[in-house]
Amino acid sequence: MKRSILPILCCPVCKGDLVLTVTVGDEQVIREGKLHCPVCRVDYPIEDGIPDLLPRDRSV
Amino acid sequence: MLQDVFEEYAGDYDRWFDEHNDEYQKELSRIRQVLPSPDSRSIEIGVGSGRFAVPLGIRIGIEPSRALCRMAQARGIEVIRGRAEALPLGDGCCSLALFVTVICFLDNPEAAFREIHRTLSSPGYLITAFIVREGKIHRKYLREGGKGRFLSRARFYSQEEVSSFLKETGFEVRDIDTRSGFCVIAAQKV
Numbered sequence: 605m606k607r608s609i610l611p612i613l614c615c616p617v618c619k620g621d622l623v624l625t626v627t628v629g630d631e632q633v634i635r636e637g638k639l640h641c642p643v644c645r646v647d648y649p650i651e652d653g654i655p656d657l658l659p660r661d662r663s664v
Numbered sequence: 665m666l667q668d669v670f671e672e673y674a675g676d677y678d679r680w681f682d683e684h685n686d687e688y689q690k691e692l693s694r695i696r697q698v699l700p701s702p703d704s705r706s707i708e709i710g711v712g713s714g715r716f717a718v719p720l721g722i723r724i725g726i727e728p729s730r731a732l733c734r735m736a737q738a739r740g741i742e743v744i745r746g747r748a749e750a751l752p753l754g755d756g757c758c759s760l761a762l763f764v765t766v767i768c769f770l771d772n773p774e775a776a777f778r779e780i781h782r783t784l785s786s787p788g789y790l791i792t793a794f795i796v797r798e799g800k801i802h803r804k805y806l807r808e809g810g811k812g813r814f815l816s817r818a819r820f821y822s823q824e825e826v827s828s829f830l831k832e833t834g835f836e837v838r839d840i841d842t843r844s845g846f847c848v849i850a851a852q853k854v
Contacts, residue, residue, distance in 0.1 A: 609724060609742055612705075616752040648752075654733050656745040657752035 605634050605653050615641040615648075616659045622648070669817070674731035678713040691793065691846060692719055695764065698839050698850040700789050705759040709748050709780060710766035714739035722762055726751065748776035753783040760784075764793040767826065768818035777833035784853045790835060792849045797822050799845025823847050 615622055620643045628636035637650040639657070648657050670677060681688045699720060708717040711725025713735035726746045727733045736743045746752045748763075749772055761780045767773040780790055795801045797820035805815050821829075823842050826849060830837055835851035842848075 605744075606742055609744070612724075612753055612757040613744070614752055614754045616746055616750040619754070652734070652737075654730075654737060654743055654745055655752075656730075658728060658745055658747060659750045 605650060605655055607632055607634060613639065613655065613657065615644055615646070616657050617641070617646075617661070618643045620644075626650075670729035671731050674713065674729060674735060677732070678715070678735055681713075681715045688715070690844075691764075692716065694841060694843070694846070694848050695762070695791060695793055696720060698841065698848055699762070699791055700760055703759055705757065705785070706762070707753070707758050707760070707783075708741075708762040708764070709751070709776070710763060710769075711736050711741055711743060714741045714743075716762065716764050717741055720762065722760075726753075749779060751779040751783055755782055756785040756788075758783045758785065759788050761788070761790045763790060765795060767792070767794050767829075768815070768820050773821070773826075774829050774833060777829050777835070781834045781853055786853050788853045790830075790851045790853070792826060792830070792851065794826060794847055795820055796842060796845050796847050797825075799842075799847075801845035803845070823849075 613622060622639040622641055624639055626634050626637040634650055635653050639648040639655055646660055702721040706722045707724045708722045709726050711717050711727045713732050717725050718739050723742055725736050725741045725743045727743055728747050733743045733745050770776055802820050827837055830851045836854045837849060837851050839850040
């Protein structure tokens with residue numbers, strides 16, 4: 605994923621801001637990492653450049 | 665779960681567009697007629713394998729199926745795994761949303777329209793396209809079983825029902841084009 609889309613992303617549940625951690629990537633592209641929601645205390649993984657922002661609870 | 669069908673048979677889903685190119689091109693053409701010029705804040709909700717977003721110039725997509733996410737990514741879409749009823753997008757961050765043949769697969773279409781309304785800036789556009797209940801395409805699938813693996817679990821809606829969802833969730837319908845069992849509605853956030 606490009607870093608340029610980060611400003612539009614939020615937690616799918618509480619709609620709050622997410623905290624990014626990059627494990628593989630550069631100044632423009634993130635390949636692996638996670639987006640953390642401090643309110644819901646959930647980590648949303650970024651794998652192969654795709655952020656997985658599905659709610660962990662299917663009922664949401 | 666329907667999502668599992670799209671994971672397992674993503675290749676079959678994607679091949680449909682090559683095997684039914686005339687039908688696909690007609691749907692594309694009709695969407696193009698009402699689609700405002702996409703910009704960097706345009707997004708397709710339920711982007712699938714990118715078959716609509718790519719030719720229509722939309723660069724960002726939301727998709728719940730991991731397999732379809734990868735196909736869309738390979739076609740150059742900036743893809744985010746997510747659900748229409750719980751969009752991982754901030755308030756007012758999108759200028760245009762495209763929503764093609766998705767509502768029939770949702771448990772709660774109205775929740776999805778509310779979420780799209782929240783994420784659109786004002787006045788943002790939503791282009792919704794869907795197979796009309798008991799229209800030509802729906803009847804054909806019932807008779808011949810084409811796309812049956814996917815559509816057998818789908819729930820279809822009439823033009824009036826979708827228009828009602830849009831009005832109830834804060835949209836104003838600007839244009840409706842229903843032909844051959846496929847409806848395209850252009851709506852604007854009010």
